[in-house]
Amino acid sequence: MYKAEIKVMLKPGVLDPQGKAVAGGLSSMGYNQVESVRVGKYIEVFLRADSQADAERQVAEMTHRLLANPVIETYQYTLVPVESEEVS
Amino acid sequence: MYKAEIKVMLKPGVLDPQGKAVAGGLSSMGYNQVESVRVGKYIEVFLRADSQADAERQVAEMTHRLLANPVIETYQYTLVPVESEEVS
Amino acid sequence: MKEPTLTEIKENRLWRSMGLSDEEYQKICETLQREPNYTELGMYAVLWSEHCAYKHTRPFFKLFPTSGERILQGPGENAGIVDIGDGWAVVFKVESHNHPSAIEPYEGAATGVGGILRDIFTMGARPIACLNSLRFGELANDRVKHLVKGVVSGIAGYGNAVGVPTVGGEVYFDQGYAGNPLVNVMAVGLVRHEQITKAVASGVGNPVMVVGSYTGRDGIHGATFASEELTEESEERRPAVQVGDPFTEKLLIEACLELISSGVVVGIQDMGAAGLTSSACEMASRSGSGIEMDISLVPRREAGMTPYEVMLSESQERMLVVPKDGSEEQVKAIFAKYGLPAVVVGRVTDDGMIRIYDGEKLVAEVPAKSLSTDGAPVYLREGKRPAYLDEAHSFDPEILPLKSDYTADLLKLLESPTIASKEWIYRQYDHMVQLNTVVPPGPADAAVLRVKGTTKGIAVTIDGNGRQVYLDPYQGAMAVVAEAARNLICCGAEPIGLTDGLNFGNPERPEVYWQLEQAIKGLADAARFLGIPVTGGNASLYNESSGEAIYPTPIVGMVGLLEDISTRLTSSFKEVGDVIALLGWPGSELGGSEYLKLVNPIPVGKPPRVDLAREKALQKVMLEAAGERLLKSAHDISEGGLAVCVAESCLQGGLGAEIELPWEGRPDALLFAESGARIVVSLKGENWARLQQIASESGVPLTRLGQVQGSEIQFRHTGVEHPLITVSVRQAKDVWKMALEKALLAERG
Amino acid sequence: MKIGIVVYPGSNCDRDCQHVLADVLGLDAELIWHDRTDLAKYDALILPGGFSYGDYLRSGAIARFSPVTESVISAAQKGVPVLGICNGFQVLLEAGLLPGAMLVNDSLHFRCHSQYVRVERDHTPFTYGIEPGTVLEMPVAHGEGNYYLDPVDLAELEEKGQVIFRYVDAEGRATPEANPNGSVNNIAGICNEQGNVVGLMPHPERASEAILGSADGLKVFQALIKFWEAGQ
Numbered sequence A, B: 001m002y003k004a005e006i007k008v009m010l011k012p013g014v015l016d017p018q019g020k021a022v023a024g025g026l027s028s029m030g031y032n033q034v035e036s037v038r039v040g041k042y043i044e045v046f047l048r049a050d051s052q053a054d055a056e057r058q059v060a061e062m063t064h065r066l067l068a069n070p071v072i073e074t075y076q077y078t079l080v081p082v083e084s085e086e087v088s
Numbered sequence C: 001m002k003e004p005t006l007t008e009i010k011e012n013r014l015w016r017s018m019g020l021s022d023e024e025y026q027k028i029c030e031t032l033q034r035e036p037n038y039t040e041l042g043m044y045a046v047l048w049s050e051h052c053a054y055k056h057t058r059p060f061f062k063l064f065p066t067s068g069e070r071i072l073q074g075p076g077e078n079a080g081i082v083d084i085g086d087g088w089a090v091v092f093k094v095e096s097h098n099h100p101s102a103i104e105p106y107e108g109a110a111t112g113v114g115g116i117l118r119d120i121f122t123m124g125a126r127p128i129a130c131l132n133s134l135r136f137g138e139l140a141n142d143r144v145k146h147l148v149k150g151v152v153s154g155i156a157g158y159g160n161a162v163g164v165p166t167v168g169g170e171v172y173f174d175q176g177y178a179g180n181p182l183v184n185v186m187a188v189g190l191v192r193h194e195q196i197t198k199a200v201a202s203g204v205g206n207p208v209m210v211v212g213s214y215t216g217r218d219g220i221h222g223a224t225f226a227s228e229e230l231t232e233e234s235e236e237r238r239p240a241v242q243v244g245d246p247f248t249e250k251l252l253i254e255a256c257l258e259l260i261s262s263g264v265v266v267g268i269q270d271m272g273a274a275g276l277t278s279s280a281c282e283m284a285s286r287s288g289s290g291i292e293m294d295i296s297l298v299p300r301r302e303a304g305m306t307p308y309e310v311m312l313s314e315s316q317e318r319m320l321v322v323p324k325d326g327s328e329e330q331v332k333a334i335f336a337k338y339g340l341p342a343v344v345v346g347r348v349t350d351d352g353m354i355r356i357y358d359g360e361k362l363v364a365e366v367p368a369k370s371l372s373t374d375g376a377p378v379y380l381r382e383g384k385r386p387a388y389l390d391e392a393h394s395f396d397p398e399i400l401p402l403k404s405d406y407t408a409d410l411l412k413l414l415e416s417p418t419i420a421s422k423e424w425i426y427r428q429y430d431h432m433v434q435l436n437t438v439v440p441p442g443p444a445d446a447a448v449l450r451v452k453g454t455t456k457g458i459a460v461t462i463d464g465n466g467r468q469v470y471l472d473p474y475q476g477a478m479a480v481v482a483e484a485a486r487n488l489i490c491c492g493a494e495p496i497g498l499t500d501g502l503n504f505g506n507p508e509r510p511e512v513y514w515q516l517e518q519a520i521k522g523l524a525d526a527a528r529f530l531g532i533p534v535t536g537g538n539a540s541l542y543n544e545s546s547g548e549a550i551y552p553t554p555i556v557g558m559v560g561l562l563e564d565i566s567t568r569l570t571s572s573f574k575e576v577g578d579v580i581a582l583l584g585w586p587g588s589e590l591g592g593s594e595y596l597k598l599v600n601p602i603p604v605g606k607p608p609r610v611d612l613a614r615e616k617a618l619q620k621v622m623l624e625a626a627g628e629r630l631l632k633s634a635h636d637i638s639e640g641g642l643a644v645c646v647a648e649s650c651l652q653g654g655l656g657a658e659i660e661l662p663w664e665g666r667p668d669a670l671l672f673a674e675s676g677a678r679i680v681v682s683l684k685g686e687n688w689a690r691l692q693q694i695a696s697e698s699g700v701p702l703t704r705l706g707q708v709q710g711s712e713i714q715f716r717h718t719g720v721e722h723p724l725i726t727v728s729v730r731q732a733k734d735v736w737k738m739a740l741e742k743a744l745l746a747e748r749g
Numbered sequence D: 001m002k003i004g005i006v007v008y009p010g011s012n013c014d015r016d017c018q019h020v021l022a023d024v025l026g027l028d029a030e031l032i033w034h035d036r037t038d039l040a041k042y043d044a045l046i047l048p049g050g051f052s053y054g055d056y057l058r059s060g061a062i063a064r065f066s067p068v069t070e071s072v073i074s075a076a077q078k079g080v081p082v083l084g085i086c087n088g089f090q091v092l093l094e095a096g097l098l099p100g101a102m103l104v105n106d107s108l109h110f111r112c113h114s115q116y117v118r119v120e121r122d123h124t125p126f127t128y129g130i131e132p133g134t135v136l137e138m139p140v141a142h143g144e145g146n147y148y149l150d151p152v153d154l155a156e157l158e159e160k161g162q163v164i165f166r167y168v169d170a171e172g173r174a175t176p177e178a179n180p181n182g183s184v185n186n187i188a189g190i191c192n193e194q195g196n197v198v199g200l201m202p203h204p205e206r207a208s209e210a211i212l213g214s215a216d217g218l219k220v221f222q223a224l225i226k227f228w229e230a231g232q
Ligand SMILES: Nc1ncnc2c1ncn2[C@@H]1O[C@H](COP(=O)(O)OP(=O)(O)O)[C@@H](O)[C@H]1O
Pocket: C131, C132, C133, C134, C166, C167, C168, C169, C170, C171, C418, C419, C420, C422, C423, C425, C426, C429, C440, C441, C442, C443, C444, C445, C446, C447, C487, C638, C639
């Protein structure tokens, strides 16, 4: 079993209304040293695969096709083999 | 300047409707080896701080107070010093 | 980024990549008496794009009837305004967001809603309702499902958050839109006469202020992009996709309305397509003045933006305001309350020039008028009747086999996503916020909103029928106006104004140009005959992919008035035993119908002929009957014909109907023809005589069809023993209610 | 009686609540912009629906830190009746005035439609005098109304009678089909231990005039009037 940890973020330059609102919230809470905030998604995918390479291929593909929206988002992922995971 | 990368996830026992839907979507796209998916948030906070320890303290506090809801969520963060960032 | 020099522009003919022709470039040089620099070229390119300049449609606009007793503002402003009495007026407009929605359905649709709302509140009106008109390919395709889900959530995501109810719309699924979906959104606002505000920059010396969101590199050249065909590369045109921020829009609405009621505003204009360039130039050219501004003062989200980028940015949720001189601090204070920046960036001048500085440096200087629609080129072309028409018209429905039972056909129609219940869609829209929605989406041909503090109601609808326009653009377009009007009168409302959305292919092709010309004439003739002024509209051309144009799709948004909202009607049957009748003329023209689509996906046949005199007489009768409260329900006959119309009235009310068709002819034509000038009504038997009297005074036929009954829908044909259709309400409802959701969620393979 | 309606940036049912309280019921109802902290003159507070701060991050999360929220918390602790409707309910959860949290609807979609809700208890200012078991028709309109509380605390909440409204069908049965969003135990509304703070997802203000389809929601506001008149 493999666990992919995928971070999906808006591309630089794309307006991030969430990040803006959170930054505003933090500053009104008194965190005046916050310069900026970006909010994205964090996705964990547990999958079976024959090899690390196979898992890698699957994750790259599904991220590009479904998990991220390549028109406005970028992504990064890491992949680690795991013992059978508690599946929720 | 410091950059905090914060991952916020639903607690293990809390049902994740989004994760369930994404898993369903992936399996209908033919990714039959996906066991489970969890969807959370990935937040980047850029902040000024006097020291790593100061940054650490701020991030821990703002995450606990605002960025995650301890009733349903858990979080992890990493903190790295960065050169002045392009602020968006 | 460094901007190209004059030589680089010329050597590489950079205007071409901005969508300007060589002749247009020449015309700019002549106007300026010199070569434009890169920023100036960009400004001309966006404002002379089809989207902003209406180069192909403008010559036709004079055909539209635009005046009337109620008209407070016709075409030319951000939105039209119609008086509804008691000091109130309704502001409304439609806008397309087809190209952005094809690339990124959620954000494309969301920013479409945001844009049309700004057109409304910039006039001083509080937005009170949104509608949308959508076209997609057939749902069997996964890409289409993705588009549908994205567009619907985008509309919901934006509209729900800003607190403006989405109260109606229409959706068609047809192969003709497979490569190029249509997303048209309409917004409606309510304003006190004294609050009406215009987008003019008058008063030399008055400050010019940028308010709202920060400016980033979003959607540079979006207007140009909207004026091109979709290609593989457009998928790569990332910057043209903007992300909407409904939260900021909500604050902007409140701030602008508060500002306008404070009385210090001279003019205000939203920054839509072509951003700062279009707002500055339009405000100046409307009042014959000029504007001078320093764009280094514009609040920015990103570092290092060039003048070109600042002038062309289409960042959302921004406005340009010209307040009275001396009131700058008051403006700032109002926006500060809502956490929004408001910055003086320039002044109104009297020389008619748009003069842009970046700090000390003059970066652009062009006559405002030359940028505006008055200065932009106009193209009159030679149209050509498309060759497909003869073949399509030659289809004769008589060749279809006759059947003794049409139950299966009715069920197939009820199951087709175009006709099936749209509940899956409007359930995602907050259609109740603001507490005005008296008739919500679903149970009637239009939505009805109350005007608090009065007895009045406003009915709103949006309609189009690309299949019929494809078969005959002139007749088809007239039919669209007639249908929109019928939808309103079926609710008991008198039509008082319309806005149109022209969705067509590439007008440089003679066949498309012909469709455009014919359709506009059809819209204009119908509007004039029915006495419904056109207060504005929108054109979206170049809707093509892989060389295929969409069906020509003019859509009409229409607003109606009920002086007494308690006379409103819905389409559902209300009580067993009520008489069901047809008000209007029997019809049996199957051309272009959804029924024919069951056998032939491409539209065929001659579409129904529109008889405007009949439509007008029918309207009169219907309004009188509604006013006298003679009716229990009214529903106009459109897609799916009489059979679907009756079935819908049954399914909405959970009751059945017993119908006997008294006319001669092919049963399928009697059941499924989509001929106009027909309304199915239900009423108490005791009101029959009076209804008949009203109808005959106007020469409108009234035909008894049957009555409302318990749990079965049955159609008979006079003289034929076997019923044409027998189906339980329960079965029909299951099919109709779930069809859209099922089709959308169906897995592949 | 003077009622304050808290307006956060992004609230959008504030004027609707004011319309019902002032125009329909003839009460004195004022809007309170979120930067105000002086709430002493209000006899009851309403946190209306909408999208405070865009509901970015989590519904109600940022509004919890608006200046006015601290004052709402102290008023609540003093026993002032506080009603959170929809987004207002979400703010009360984030503020810790009510237990639990909201997840996205199990359908993942925003849902807006009419809904039946059963009143479970009448010991709060907003259900005072309404017979438990009464079924009200009040619309829902939300994307994150899937109420969650861990099983142990949930048992306690039920035990202490803090569940005030439940999603039901027309016959008053709390079935899974009648649950629009996946909330645990079909919970539509709850109160705090003292009973003065109530939050619910359905919109009583949208069901307060017959012309809009239902006037059942008016009972919730009338309960407050009765409660006040009874000097409770
Ligand atoms: N995209 C949409 N958005 C909101 N409401 C919609 C949409 N499409 C259809 N509706 C609503 O669904 C109902 C039925 O629409 P439609 O099938 O076009 O009816 P009809 O053919 O009777 O005009 C109407 O109330 C309409 O406003």
